[in-house]
Amino acid sequence: MSWLDRILLFDIFTGLKITGRHWWRKKDTVPYPEARREPSDRFRGMFKLDEERCIKCTLCAIECPINIIYIDWHNEKNPEGKAEKVLDRFDLDLKRCMFCGLCEDACPTNPKSIWLKTKSYELGAYERNEELYLDIVKLTEWDVRKGVAIPPAPGEPVADKEEKKP
């Protein structure tokens, strides 16, 4: 820094210029509830379960690093007389979930039976033990109750997708 610099406070004015310039810049934040940003397609958010597709293999519960998926099932004879696994319990303790997505990775069905790519991130609740503990009903029907349209599961056939679009 030369002595002229020191007297004329050039560095000070440069700083003021930079911040002053931002007066006219576009704001970078959005007023949240009115304007919201769409999560990307791969965003890991709220869970969704498709009971029909689920083969009750419990791989998701095994792969879960913190063991928050609880699955119970029993065998039942279906009308054709074949033995079939029926879910008694598929509980997910959302309040402890860290959204790593390993359960979705582990799911062997195609399309996935349990997946997180639902583009929903507003999971706040006033009570954590009841509201953030998801049973089968909550896992499969939360979108119906809340009225949000969620994208199809990863790997769902294209025809299926087109059907859902309108």
Place this chain on the structure above:
Amino acid sequence: MNEALLYNVVIPSVKAVVAVLVVATVAGILTLIERRVLARLQVRQGPNRVGWNGVLQWVADVVKLIFKEDVVPAGAEQGIHFLAPLLVMMPALTVYAFIPWGPETTWNVPGLGAIRTGLYGTDVNVGLLLLVAITSIGVYGIILGGWASNSKYALMGGLRSAAQLISYEVPMGFALVAAILMSKSLSLVGIVEAQRDAGLWFIFPGVVAFFLYFVSGVAETNRIPFDLPEAESELVAGFHTEYSGFRWAVFFLSEYANMITISAVATTLFFGGWLRPFPNVGWLSFLDLVPPLVWFLLKVSVFLFVYIWFRGTFPRYRFDQLMALGWKVLIPISIGNVLLVALAALWGLPGLKVLSAVLWVALVAGFLVVRKVETPRRTVLAAGVAR
């Protein structure tokens, strides 16, 4: 009505009430403005929930602070802890008794006839001296508040504040002396009138004094880059760490009232108070259509904006560096400046004009030269370059 009663009791009382209410309200609104302006400088939204676009945010803040629990820490000196915010607030509001917002005007009040009075509480003939005296009382509140809180952080904040405020009184005083020398008056109204008579805002011959005054003013009001007494990242909240609720609000209000004071005094001393630009140039007289009060408020708001702009731009000085800046840089410059201005003032108005010309030519030339020989601002151009 009895004329003496009217002029000595009624009008001053009305003015006092109006001044306090206006300043308190403006200080409240200023918090909102500061947040919005900062938000804009920082490319974000700022408070926009309460009222239309957040205009009522400050009301919500005040209401919240009034109803908030008033916590007094265990082991605090109850009495002094209670007294400190008042000690800070009272001088901050008292100075508005003699800060002139506009010239003497005639008001037609129904039932009372024409009343001739100025837009100021009173014209004290040693106004500037009184101003310095009263504002210095505020530091007691800060020290005592810091000490009485029974907290180490608050204590350190209070001590920092004491040292800082006392050091910066000196250059500020010298800057004021320069203004007094130019106007040959201690009355704030007299100083504005001197600028009108000279046809010259004192910023021209007094640019150095103005700079010194403003820097010391920023330091006096504990604002970035001199906000050490309340440095958030170091001392949590400095002297008001242990204050909450309305007592904290009083500290806050005083800080903003002080900001307005400093801006108003800078306007009065160096920017012609309520005068329009170039008050003696005839062809600019259409500017008189704008009332003097508006001119004054415009100038004050520019300074307040600069305050906020500073806050949005600079890092904070360290304690010892701040003292070094005050004692080793500002005080010598201010003494030299007083000598320079005194010499010019001895010559009279032509002297002031010559001084203005010299100073501004030097400034502009300096900027041009620096721009030409400007070294690269960014040292990190290539990797591994030694400093």
Place this chain on the structure above:
Amino acid sequence: MSDERAGTAASVPDSGEPMLGLREMELNFGPQHPSTHGVLRLVLKVDGERIVSARPDIGYLHRGTEKLFETETYPMVIPHTDRMDYVAAATNNHAYCLAVEKLLGLEVPKKAQYIRVLLDELQRISSHLLWLATAAIDLGAITPFFYTFREREVILDLFEDYCGARLTLNCMRIGGLLEELPPGWVERVRAFTEVFDKNIDEYEDLLTENRIWKQRTIGIGILTGAQCIEWGVTGPPLRGAGVKWDIRRAIPYECYPELDFEIPVYPNADTYDRYLVRVAELRQSRRIVLQCCDWLLKNPEGEIRGKTPRVIKPVAGDVYAAVEAPKGELGFYLVSNGSNKPYRLRVRPPSFINLQALPEMAKGHLVADLVAIIGTIDIVLGEVDR
């Protein structure tokens, strides 16, 4: 705070001490202090504002992660590594995956290597931006925070597009990566990186030459190169002390030998030089990202996961693998007993080791400088306490 009045004359007991009672005051700095970057607690002995000694008290964020590792199978460890240095999850994933791959003798496909490096460097940029933001706030400059976060947000959006999370990425898998790149992603990374240089200029205009910033940082928190080596300090503090040591060049991993970049080194070992190192690293990381983008655009085909066995059961043995994380050398020492879970997984966290040098750096400085010093070593308490 029981001895609140300690240090003031009134509180000094009559114990034969001098009447003025000038003695050191104990100051509790944190864990709820605004600038301790989380839950660090420092017990300071101060003489007025001058620090006589500083003792870091850590453990407020201890979650037993290393013990937890032993109860999880190898793939299940990855999400937990995210949560150590939570502002640089990709490098954590990377270091762990490297360790397991080394033990398994797995070859990672070239394309996966480039994507990993790309993610690492984006993560380094985002971590350094966060550091710049918080370090500036510590010294009172609030605005750089918002400018750096604006750019960091873009990077986090890119991460979200790639792996679905913004912070705890969980983006790497043993032997490669989680997912194929989404279409158009590389182009977007490139577009961001190309304009990013201008943003760095902006931060520098605000800080590099600013007299207050220089006064606050030059000569503060000196830790010489020799001291750094004694304490095991790595990363920008080491390179800011004139020692040219960077795992990316010293013990190369992945495709770093094929990339053209420099290791910024500054000699003065103070806070200002560490700042300069980090800003220079922002520019170098940007260069690396551009090169990775170009390579990926030229070679869009290729495997992203090597021949990873379905169940990972490495042979018994131990291995150490390290990467250059934004904060320094991040190493994983892995001991396997042949089962599908690690027998022991020890982390060498750069934050923890760099933090140990804090008392050395803080001695004799003012409380205000302490804030600058905590800022300059760039700690993340999640990694310190684990």
